[in-house]
Amino acid sequence: MDPYELGSRGLHLTWPMLQHYVATPELTAEAAADLFSAIRSGVLQIEPSHIYSFDDVVQAHHDLEERRTTGSAILRVTQM
Structure with missing residues (x-):
């Protein structure tokens, strides 16, 4: 809007x-x-509404852009 x-x-x-x-x-x-x-x-x-692995970062962005999330969304990044 x-x-x-x-x-x-x-x-x-x-x-x-x-x-x-x-x-x-x-x-x-x-x-x-x-x-x-x-x-x-x-x-x-x-509790967060969504927890994404780093491999799913593109999907996380799409979900945020399309307003598929509510509350907190977390991008989990692990050390290699």
């Missing part, structure tokens, strides 16, 4: 920013501590 096309129809594009929810560095640190605590305790699970 080209965001400039929205203007002619009186529409606009917006998204949330962290500063809208936390006003100080201390509140940011507290929110981050809560987040990582939830991850450590298993309340939140953050």
Whole structure:
């Protein structure tokens, strides 16, 4: 979607920013501590949606370009 096309129809594009929810560095640190605590305790699970081997780098790019992935996609690189 080209965001400039929205203007002619009186529409606009917006998204949330962290500063809208936390006003100080201390509140940011507290929110981050809560987040990582939830991850450590298993309340939140953050598994990547796709893990690609380095041999599949072309497929990984195609999947990203075609929006076939959600969340994190990992390219696994191993030492030879």
